Amino acid sequence: MAASPLLHIQNLSIGFDTDDGLVNAVSQVSLEIHKGQTLGLVGESGSGKSVTSLCVMRLLPRRTSRILSGQIFFQHPEKGEVDLLSLPEEEMQHIRGNHIGMIFQEPMTSLNPVKRCGPQVMESILWHKKAGEKEAREKVLKLFNEVRLPNPETVFGKYPHELSGGQRQRVMIAMAIACDPILLIADEPTTALDVTVQKNILELISELQRTHGMSVLFISHDLGVVNKVAAEAAIMRRGEIVEKGNVQQVFKNPRHPYSQGLVACRPRTDIRPEFLPVVADFEKNTTGVPFPIHGESEMERKARHKSIYEGDPLLEVQNLKAGFVIRKNFLGKPREWFHAVDDVSFTLYKGETLGLVGESGCGKTTLGRTILRLFNPMDGKVLYKGVDLASLGSEDLRKMRPRIQIIFQDPYSSLTPGMQVGRAILEPMRVHGIGKNDEERNRRIRELLHKVGLEPAHYYRYPHEFSGGQRQRICIARALALEPEFIVCDESVSALDVSVQAQVLNLLNQLKREFGLTYIFISHDLSVVKFMSDRIMVMQGGRIIESGEADTLYHSPQNDYTRKLIDAVLVPD
Numbered sequence: 295m296a297a298s299p300l301l302h303i304q305n306l307s308i309g310f311d312t313d314d315g316l317v318n319a320v321s322q323v324s325l326e327i328h329k330g331q332t333l334g335l336v337g338e339s340g341s342g343k344s345v346t347s348l349c350v351m352r353l354l355p356r357r358t359s360r361i362l363s364g365q366i367f368f369q370h371p372e373k374g375e376v377d378l379l380s381l382p383e384e385e386m387q388h389i390r391g392n393h394i395g396m397i398f399q400e401p402m403t404s405l406n407p408v409k410r411c412g413p414q415v416m417e418s419i420l421w422h423k424k425a426g427e428k429e430a431r432e433k434v435l436k437l438f439n440e441v442r443l444p445n446p447e448t449v450f451g452k453y454p455h456e457l458s459g460g461q462r463q464r465v466m467i468a469m470a471i472a473c474d475p476i477l478l479i480a481d482e483p484t485t486a487l488d489v490t491v492q493k494n495i496l497e498l499i500s501e502l503q504r505t506h507g508m509s510v511l512f513i514s515h516d517l518g519v520v521n522k523v524a525a526e527a528a529i530m531r532r533g534e535i536v537e538k539g540n541v542q543q544v545f546k547n548p549r550h551p552y553s554q555g556l557v558a559c560r561p562r563t564d565i566r567p568e569f570l571p572v573v574a575d576f577e578k579n580t581t582g583v584p585f586p587i588h589g590e591s592e593m594e595r596k597a598r599h600k601s602i603y604e605g606d607p608l609l610e611v612q613n614l615k616a617g618f619v620i621r622k623n624f625l626g627k628p629r630e631w632f633h634a635v636d637d638v639s640f641t642l643y644k645g646e647t648l649g650l651v652g653e654s655g656c657g658k659t660t661l662g663r664t665i666l667r668l669f670n671p672m673d674g675k676v677l678y679k680g681v682d683l684a685s686l687g688s689e690d691l692r693k694m695r696p697r698i699q700i701i702f703q704d705p706y707s708s709l710t711p712g713m714q715v716g717r718a719i720l721e722p723m724r725v726h727g728i729g730k731n732d733e734e735r736n737r738r739i740r741e742l743l744h745k746v747g748l749e750p751a752h753y754y755r756y757p758h759e760f761s762g763g764q765r766q767r768i769c770i771a772r773a774l775a776l777e778p779e780f781i782v783c784d785e786s787v788s789a790l791d792v793s794v795q796a797q798v799l800n801l802l803n804q805l806k807r808e809f810g811l812t813y814i815f816i817s818h819d820l821s822v823v824k825f826m827s828d829r830i831m832v833m834q835g836g837r838i839i840e841s842g843e844a845d846t847l848y849h850s851p852q853n854d855y856t857r858k859l860i861d862a863v864l865v866p867d
Contacts (some may be wrong), residue, residue, distance in 0.1 A: 296371060297328065297329065298327050298375065298390065298398065298510045299326040299327060299367075299382065300327055300328060300329050300331075300368070300369050300476065300803070301325075301326070301327040301350070301352070301366070301367070301368055301369075301477055301492050301509070301511070301809065302325075302326050302366070302367040302368075302517070303323060303324060303325040303326075303346070303364070303365075303366050304324055304364055304365045304366070304367065305323075305324055305348065305363055305364040305365070306320055306322070306323045306324070306340075306346065306361075306363070306364030306365075306366065307320055307321050307322055307323075307361075307362040307363040307364055307826060308320040308345055308349055308354070308360065308361060308362060309359070309360045309362050310358050310359055310360070310380070311357075311358050311359075311360065312358075313566055314341060318362070318533055319342050319345045319533055320342040320345055320346055320349070320367045320373040320533045321342075321532075321533040321534050322363070322364075322532070322534065323342070323346060323364070323530075323533070323535055323627065324535070324799060325346075325528055325538075327477070327510075327511055328509065329369075329476075329507075329509055329524060330503075330507060330508075330509060331409075331509050331510075332500075332503065332509070332511075332512055332523055332524045332525055332526070332771055333509075333510070333511055333524060333525075333526045333527070333528065334512040334513075334514065334520030334521075334523065334524030334526065334527040334528070334541065335513045335527075335528050335530060336511045336515065336517060336520050336527060336528070336529050336530065336556065337515065337529060337530035337531060338515055338573075338791040338793055338794070339418055339762065339791050339794075340532075340761070341530040341531055341532060341533065342511065342530055342532070342533040343481075343513045343530055343535075344399070344481055344482075346530075346818075347396070347479045347481050347511060347513055348579075349361070349366065349379075350366055350378065350394070350479065351390055351394065351396055351479065352378060352379075352381075352383075352386045352390070356842075361379055365376040365377050365379060365380075366379050368389070368393075368394070368477075370389070370393065371393065371476065373481065375590050376841060377554065377723045379425075387421070388776075389396075390421065391472075391473055391475070392422045392473045392475065393422070393473075393475050393476055393477065393634060394475050394476075394477045394478075394479065395469075395470035395471055395472075395473070395475035395477070395478045395479070396470055396479040396480075396481065397463075397466050397467055397468060397470045397478070397479070397480045397481065397483045398466060398481055399481050399482040399483070399485060404466060404609075405454040405462060405465065405466065405839050406454075407454055407455060409453075410450070410451050410452060410453055411449055411450060411451075411452055411453070411454060411457070411465045412431070412434050412435075412438075412449070412450030412451060414465075414469065415434045415437065415438075415465065415468050415469045415472055416430045416431060416434050417452060418469060418472045418473055419433060419434070419472050419473060419746065422468065422473050424472075424473055431450075433472070434450065434468070434472070434854065435447065435450060437468040437471065437472060438464075438465075438468055440468070440502070441464040441465075441466075441467050441468045441498060441502075442464065442494070442498060443461060443464050444461075445466070449465070454646070456654050458654065458655070459487055459491070460487055460491035460494070460495065460654075463483060463487065463495055463624040463689065464492075464495070464498070467483070467495075467499070467502070467741065470503060471506060471508075473509060473589075474506060476507075476508060476509065477508065477509045477510075477511070478499075478502075478503070478508045478509070478510045478511070478603070479510075479511045479513070480499060480510060480512045480513065481513045482494060482510070482513055482514055482515070483499070483512075484486075484496060484514070484516075484519060485514075485516075485789060488653045488654050488818040488862075489818055489859060489862040489863055489864075490591065490653055490858060490859060490862045491653070491654075492519070492864070493522075493862040494861065495866070496519065496522050496523050496864075498843070499512075499523060499673075500522075500523055500726045500821070510523070510524075510536075512524055514825050514846065515543070515791040515792055515793075516543055516560075516792055516864070517557060517560065517792070518560065518863075518864030518865045519864055520540055520541065520866065521545055521862050521865070524541050525540070525541060526538070526539070526540060526541060527539070527540075527541045527544045527545070529544065529548075529550065529552065529553045529556065531550075531552045536550045536552050536553065536685075537549060537550040537553045539554075539603060545557055551576040551577045552573060552576065552577060553763060554576045555571065555572065555573030555574070555575065555576030555577060555793065556573060556577065556792065556793060558570075558571040559571055559572055559573060559792055559793050559795075559796035560792050560796075560865065561796075561799070561821045561822050561824070561825035562612070562820070562821075562825075562865075563821055563824065563848065563863065563865065565589035566589050566590050566595075566824075566825060567589050567590075567825075568589075568590060568803075569800045569803065569804075570796040570799055570800055570802070570825070571796070572793060572796050572797055573757035573846075574798075580599060583780050593643070593804070596742060596847075598828075599828060599843070601645075602644070602645050602646050602828065603643055603646075605643055605644055605645075606643075606644075607641040607642060607643055607674070607677075608642055608643055608644045608646075608678070608679065608779070608780060609641065609642040609665070609677065609678055609780065609812075609814055610641050610642075610675070610676075610677040611636075611638060611639055611642075611665065611674070611675070611676055611677075612639050612674055612675040612676075612677070612707075613637050613639055613673065613674040613675070614635055614637070614638045614639070614661070614662040614664060614665075614671055614673070614674035614675070614676060614684075615633060615635055615636060615637060615638075615671060615672040615673040616633075616634055616657075616660055616661070616669055616670075616671050616672055616675050617631045617632050617633040617634050617635070617672055618631065618632050618634060619631060619632075620632045631672070633672075633673075633836050634657040634660040634661075635657045635660050635661045635664055635835055635836050636657075636835070636836035636837050637674075637837065638657075638661060638674075638838055639838075640831060640834075640838065640841065642812060642814065643812070644779075644810070644812055645806075645810060645811075645812060646812055646813075646828050646829065647806065647812075647813040647814075647815050647826050647827045647828050648813070648814050648815070648827060648828065648829050648830075649815050649816075649817070649822075649823035649824070649826060649827030649829065649830040649831065649844060650662070650814055650815065650817075650830075650831050651816075651818065651819075651820055651823045651830060651831070651832055651833070651859065652818065652833035652834055652859075653780065653834075654818065655835075656833045656834050656835060656836070657817070657833055657835070657836040658784075658818075658833055659703075659784055659785070659816065659817045660784075661833070662700065662782040662784050662814060662816055663700070663782075663784075664676075665683070665698075665814070666683075666698050666700055667683055667684070667686070667691055667803065668700070670684075671684045678694070678697075678698065678780070681694070683698075695726065695776070696726045696728065696776035696777060696778060697772040697776075697778050697779050697780065698772070698778060698779075698780045698781075698782075699774075699776060699778040699780070700781065700782045700783075700784060701769050701770055701773050701781060701782070701783045701784065702784055702786070703784050703785035703786060703788060703789070704789070705757075705762065705766045705768065705769045706757055706758075706762075706765055708750065708769060709757040709765065709768065709769070710757075711756065711757055711758065712756070713756070714753065714754050714755065714756060715752060715753065715755060715756070715757060715760075715768045716736070716739055716743075716752075716754060717756075718752030718768070719739045719742070719768070719771055719772045719773060719775050719858075720732070720735055720736065720739060722737045722772065722775065722776055723738070723739075723775050723776065726776055728775065728776055728777065737751060738775065739771070739775065740753060742771040742774055742775055743768075745771070745772055745774070745805070746767040746768075746770050746771045746774075746801060746805075747767055747797070747801065748764065748767055748768070748771070752764075752768075761794075762790055762791075762794065763790055763791070763794035763797065766786060766787070766790065767798070767800055769786075770786075770798075770801065770802070770805070774805065774809070778811070779811065780811070780812045780813075780814075781811055781812070781813055782813075782814045782816065783802065783813055783814070783815045783816060784816045785816055785817055785818070786798070786802075787799060787817070787822065788817060788818065788819065794813075795822070799822065799825065799826060802815075802826070803826070813826070815827055819846065819863070820859050820860055820863050820864070821863045823844070824844050824845070824848045827844040828839060828843070828844060829843055829844060829847075830842065830843075830844045830847045830848070832847075832853065832855065832859070834855050839853050839855060839856070840852055840855075840856050842855040848860060
């Protein structure tokens with residue numbers, strides 16, 4: 295007789311009360327996780343993944359959420375099978391953290407910003423009376439060492455903002471396993487992390503699972519990540535499970551059109567398609583015949599590159615240095631600098647996409663912003679069509695701004711929350727005198743919204759009314775409104791679902807051809823950079839350590855650091 299599952303979700307349906315009535319977020323979901331098993335739950339933002347996991351933990355808001363149907367059975371170590379949804383809150387508090395641990399998606403908002411990391415992890419141990427004060431401290435230091443945090447004693451006394459993203463995530467993992475749970479829920483634990491940090495976190499979770507004998511519910515939108523950690527997978531779409539089974543079977547031979555689209559829309563490393571397939575195309579396909587994916591031939595690529603590199607450089611960066619003051623004297627004068635960009639030189643040609651890749655802290659963003667004079671350089675030249683941007687005065691620089699634009703990593707923080715998106719696009723057009731009057735400008739804005747896949751009616755909506763992918767499209771429309779020639783795309787798809795990411799990448803390529811744009815494309819994901827770029831530069835410690843034609847560099851890297859970045863790329867293969 296087969297052993298009962300550790301967690302059995304049966305016909306679970308969840309709704310939320312809104313101004314427009316009850317909205318179904320999860321519909322008839324059934325899942326099983328057995329002892330020692332890792333189940334990957336895959337789907338886009340809004341599919342119901344996190345709602346399902348929060349329901350298991352009984353952390354959904356009581357006022358607005360409703361359990362419409364279903365049960366969640368859990369094999370309690372002492373009491374046997376219990377229904378988590380019917381337990382009194384006091385008993386659930388004993389299970390939460392003690393028997394079921396959870397790693398939340400965003401560690402910065404999940405950790406208390408005004409409390410040191412060590413005491414935060416100790417809280418759970420002391421709450422569940424697993425140890426006294428002294429023993430709890432020793433256990434936390436042991437956990438910090440186990441999750442490979444550098445210098446556990448120092449991290450114990452630090453605040454969350456003093457740690458990197460990867461280190462904060464490790465603190466969250468230590469907190470989740472502090473009471474030795476038998477089930478760990480990991481909700482998007484690696485989203486927006488560097489590929490190398492992501493790989494380390496995934497290896498850490500797998501290792502902890504083996505050593506602690508835990509079962510894991512691993513939630514992600516990235517099939518490559520789930521393929522790395524899980525044996526079984528379930529694909530979730532609009533609150534329903536559309537496909538589940540063995541990871542290899544689900545990813546190699548997906549049956550549902552949505553699953554097929556998710557697998558296909560991740561940039562491939564073996565061929566370079568003109569445009570990435572998108573999920574919607576697969577869902578509209580009623581023929582059952584897979585879409586052919588046409589790649590650019592080597593001859594076509596060489597001919598295109600010949601036409602690009604025969605022209606004069608659009609941008610020349612010469613011995614550029616930029617940094618930040620890290621120590622001042624008692625008079626407030628700088629005593630010590632951190633060199634984020636250290637003697638960087640390269641050229642960029644009209645119509646080219648130059649990929650810039652490296653881990654967080656390597657200087658990618660600082661380089662992009664220094665080129666655009668959002669940061670002032672310490673030394674060096676930035677020649678744009680022969681004009682040195684680094685030496686321009688404020689008035690001359692203002693006149694140059696429309697030609698050189700940037701798309702930021704986080705579209706929400708780069709839009710004004712209280713301003714309608716149409717007005718957010720209109721404002722810079724007025725400042726730089728684009729268009730004769732507001733009537734002409736508004737007509738242009740509606741054309742741009744349509745161009746980036748939005749509706750003219752979206753003009754009057756606010757940023758919070760859009761999804762992450764839609765907000766990124768608004769930022770692209772705002773950059774295009776000033777009719778630029780050159781755009782820096784700074785990690786502009788790193789936190790998006792793979793399917794939304796594919797749409798935004800296709801849009802950037804389409805706009806590049808239509809408007810003759812030139813890009814510097816910054817990312818930590820080499821598979822995305824390879825798809826987008828003609829050439830790639832690899833950055834480490836503020837310096838360019840390797841550069842070359844994108845395919846050549848990816849398949850024949852010369853530097854060990856580049857090889858490490860390539861090895862960290864995860865694909866659903």
